[in-house]
Amino acid sequence: MKTLKIEELSKNFGSTEVLRKINLEIDEGNFLVLLGPSGCGKSTLLNIIAGLETINEGNVHIDDYNVSKVEPKDRNIAMVFQSYALYPSMNVRENMIFGLKQAKVSKEKIEEQLEKVSKFLQVDALLERKPSQLSGGQRQRVAIGRALVREPRIFLFDEPLSNLDAKLRVEMRREIKKLHQQLKTTVVYVTHDQTEAMSLGTNIAIMNHGVIQQNDTPENIYNKPSNTFVADFIGSPSMNLIKGNLKESSNKVSFVTHGSNIEIPINGYDFKEKSNLDNKEVFFGIRPEHIFFKKSNEEDFEINLRADLSEYIGHEQIMTFNFENQEVLAKFPSTVKIDLSKNTKLFFDLTQISLFDAKTEERI
Amino acid sequence: MQDKTHSSYKQLEQKSKYTNMFLRWFLYFVLVIFALYFIFPLYVMVVTSLKTMEEIRQGTLLTWPSGLNFDSWLVAWGGRGYGAGDTFLKPYFWNSIKMVVPAVFFSTFIGAMAGYVLTKWRFKGDKWVFLFLLFGCFIPYQAILLPMARTLGVLGISNSVIGLVLVHTVYGIPFTTLFFRNFYVSIPSELVKAARIDGAGFFKIFFKILLPVSTPIIVVTIIWQFTQIWNDFLFGSTFSFGEAAPIQVALNNMVLSSTSVKEYNVDMASAIIAGIPTLIVYVLAGKYFIRGLTSGAVKG
Numbered sequence: 247m248k249t250l251k252i253e254e255l256s257k258n259f260g261s262t263e264v265l266r267k268i269n270l271e272i273d274e275g276n277f278l279v280l281l282g283p284s285g286c287g288k289s290t291l292l293n294i295i296a297g298l299e300t301i302n303e304g305n306v307h308i309d310d311y312n313v314s315k316v317e318p319k320d321r322n323i324a325m326v327f328q329s330y331a332l333y334p335s336m337n338v339r340e341n342m343i344f345g346l347k348q349a350k351v352s353k354e355k356i357e358e359q360l361e362k363v364s365k366f367l368q369v370d371a372l373l374e375r376k377p378s379q380l381s382g383g384q385r386q387r388v389a390i391g392r393a394l395v396r397e398p399r400i401f402l403f404d405e406p407l408s409n410l411d412a413k414l415r416v417e418m419r420r421e422i423k424k425l426h427q428q429l430k431t432t433v434v435y436v437t438h439d440q441t442e443a444m445s446l447g448t449n450i451a452i453m454n455h456g457v458i459q460q461n462d463t464p465e466n467i468y469n470k471p472s473n474t475f476v477a478d479f480i481g482s483p484s485m486n487l488i489k490g491n492l493k494e495s496s497n498k499v500s501f502v503t504h505g506s507n508i509e510i511p512i513n514g515y516d517f518k519e520k521s522n523l524d525n526k527e528v529f530f531g532i533r534p535e536h537i538f539f540k541k542s543n544e545e546d547f548e549i550n551l552r553a554d555l556s557e558y559i560g561h562e563q564i565m566t567f568n569f570e571n572q573e574v575l576a577k578f579p580s581t582v583k584i585d586l587s588k589n590t591k592l593f594f595d596l597t598q599i600s601l602f603d604a605k606t607e608e609r610i
Numbered sequence: 611m612q613d614k615t616h617s618s619y620k621q622l623e624q625k626s627k628y629t630n631m632f633l634r635w636f637l638y639f640v641l642v643i644f645a646l647y648f649i650f651p652l653y654v655m656v657v658t659s660l661k662t663m664e665e666i667r668q669g670t671l672l673t674w675p676s677g678l679n680f681d682s683w684l685v686a687w688g689g690r691g692y693g694a695g696d697t698f699l700k701p702y703f704w705n706s707i708k709m710v711v712p713a714v715f716f717s718t719f720i721g722a723m724a725g726y727v728l729t730k731w732r733f734k735g736d737k738w739v740f741l742f743l744l745f746g747c748f749i750p751y752q753a754i755l756l757p758m759a760r761t762l763g764v765l766g767i768s769n770s771v772i773g774l775v776l777v778h779t780v781y782g783i784p785f786t787t788l789f790f791r792n793f794y795v796s797i798p799s800e801l802v803k804a805a806r807i808d809g810a811g812f813f814k815i816f817f818k819i820l821l822p823v824s825t826p827i828i829v830v831t832i833i834w835q836f837t838q839i840w841n842d843f844l845f846g847s848t849f850s851f852g853e854a855a856p857i858q859v860a861l862n863n864m865v866l867s868s869t870s871v872k873e874y875n876v877d878m879a880s881a882i883i884a885g886i887p888t889l890i891v892y893v894l895a896g897k898y899f900i901r902g903l904t905s906g907a908v909k910g
Binding site: 293296297298317318319323324325327328329331333334335344345348349392404 | 807808
C-alpha cells in the first residue's frame with residue numbers, strides 16, 4: 247500500500263500547462279522533497295495533493311483511496327505554509343485547535359492533543375500569545391504544531407523555511423528532520439533549496455516545466471543525474487558540462503573535446519546502452535569537487551589546464567580553469583596556492599563522471 | 611579635486627544652517643496661512659450662531675458675540691413651538707440617522723463579502739465582475755436618478771427612509787467592494803488555504819479569520835460611507851420630501867423657505883448641527899483607524 251500515489255496528473259491554468267503527466271508514489275514514512283526552480287509547478291502539485299487546487303486529468307490516491315474529488319479537510323493531511331498562515335486574530339491555543347474544533351472532536355481529546363503537541367514542540371509557554379507576538383522560529387513551530395494536532399497521514403510542507411534567516415533556517419531544518427525521525431509520518435516537502443532537499447529527503451523529485459525530471463534518492467540525484475537539467479541544478483557550483491565527442495576503438499571508449507587532442511578514457515563508466523557510441527556528441531560531466539590538485543587514486547586522469555580565476559569563500563576556493571575555451575570549475579581547500587594564468591596539473595576522478603547525450607540531454 | 615580647508619567647511623556649515631532655518635520658518639508661515647484659511651468659515655459660522663439678530667445687523671462678520679447665547683441652536687433643533695410652517699431639524703436628524711446607520715452597515719458588509727469573494731474565491735469571470743463594479747464608481751449620481759426612481763416606485767418604497775437606505779446601499783457597494791478588495795489582496799491567501807484544510811467553510815473563514823483583521827479597512831469604509839450618505843443632498847431631495855426627508859434636505863428647506871427675515875444665526879446653527887455627526891465619526895473612528903494600522907494586526 248502506497249501512502250500517496252499520483253497517476254498521470256495534468257493541470258493547466260487556462261492555456262498554460264503547469265503540470266504534465268505526473269506520476270509519483272511514496273511509501274509509508276518516507277520524506278519526499280519536490281525540488282525545482284520557481285514556476286516549475288511544485289507548489290501547484292502540493293496544492294493538488296492537499297485538495298486546494300482542482301485536477302484537469304489524472305488521480306490522487308491516499309492510502310489507496312482515490313481522493314481526487316475529496317475536500318481538503320477530509321483527506322487526512324495537514325499543511326505548513328511558507329508565510330506560516332497563522333490566524334492573526336487567534337492566539338496560539340486557538341490556532342492549534344481550530345481544526346479539531348471544526349472536526350467536532352471532543353473537548354477532552356482536544357486538550358489532550360494540545361498538551362501533547364505543545365509540550366513536544368516546546369510552545370506550551372506561548373499558548374496565550376497572538377502570532378504577532380511570536381518570533382519567526384516560534385511562529386514556524388506553532389504552524390507545525392497546528393499540523394501535528396490533526397495527526398494526519400501525510401504532512402505537506404510548502405517552502406516552510408524560506409521566510410527564516412540563514413541561521414534559523416539551518417536550526418529549523420534539523421528540527422524538521424528530527425521530527426520526521428521521531429514521528430515517521432509521510433512527508434511531502436516543497437522547496438527550491440537543494441541543501442534543504444538533500445539533507446531532509448529520503449527521496450527527491452526534481453521538477454522543471456511541470457515535468458518530473460528525476461525521482462530518486464539524494465545519493466542518486468547527486469551521483470547519477472538523469473539529465474543535464476538535474477546535473478546543472480544540483481550542486482554548488484553545479485556540475486561542469488564539457489562538450490565533446492566520444493571515440494570508440496577496439497572496445498575502448500574515450501572522450502575528446504573539440505579542438506583538443508586530449509583523450510579522456512571512459513573505462514569504468516556504467517553506460518545505459520553500450521552501442522553507437524563512436525562519434526556521439528556528448529556532455530562530459532564532472533563535479534567541481536571531483537577535480538583534485540594532487541593525485542588521490544591510481545585511476546585519476548592527469549590534465550594540464552590554465553587557471554583563470556579564483557574565488558575565495560572562506561573554507562574553500564572555487565577555481566575556474568580553461569579547457570579548450572570551455573570553463574571548468576574546481577573546488578579546492580583555500581590553503582592551496584595556485585598561480586593564475588599558468589598551467590596547473592589537475593586530476594579528474596573518472597569514477598565520478600556523468601555522460602549526457604548532447605542532443606537529448608539525457609544520461610547515457 | 612579641490613582641497614577644502616577647515617575654515618571653508620565652517621563657512622559652508624553656517625550657510626546651510628541659515629538656509630535650513632529660513633526654509634523652516636517659511637514652512638511654518640505657509641502652514642499657518644492655510645490653517646487660518648480653513649478655520650475662517652468655521653469661525654464665522656460658530657460666532658454668527660451665537661449672536662442675536664440685533665448683533666448680526668450691527669457688527670461685522672468677525673466681531674465676537676456679546677455672550678454665549680444658544681437660543682438660535684435651540685430654535686434650529688426644536689423649533690419655536692408654533693404650528694404650521696415651523697421647520698426644525700430634530701425629526702429630520704433622526705430620519706438621517708435611521709437612513710445612515712443601516713445604509714452604512716449593509717454597504718460595508720456587502721462590500722466586505724464581495725471583496726472577500728473577489729480575492730479569495732476566484733471564479734471564472736471574476737475580473738469582469740470587478741471591472742463592472744469599478745465602473746459603478748464612475749457612474750455619476752445624476753445618471754441613476756430616473757432608473758432608481760422607477761425601481762423605488764415598483765418596489766413601493768419611494769419617499770421613505772427604507773428607499774433611501776436601498777439607494778445609498780446600492781450606490782455605495784462599488785466603493786466599499788473596491789476598498790475591501792484592495793485590502794484583502796494584501797492578506798495572504800495561505801490563510802484561507804490553511805482554514806480550508808482545518809475544515810472551515812466559506813462563511814466561517816470570512817467571519818472567524820478575515821473579518822477580525824479587517825478593522826482598519828472597516829473604519830475607512832465607515833468613514834467614507836457615513837460622510838457620503840450623511841452629506842448627500844441629491845438622492846435625499848429626489849427620492850424623498852416632507853416628513854421622510856433627511857437632514858440635508860430639511861436644512862435646505864429651512865434656509866431657503868423662510869419667508870420673513872433671514873435668520874442667519876439659526877441658519878448657521880442648523881448647518882453646524884447637520885455637520886456634527888460627520889465630525890464625530892472622524893474624531894472617533896480616526897483614532898481606531900490609526901490604532902488598527904499601528905497594531906500590526908494585519909501581518910500574521
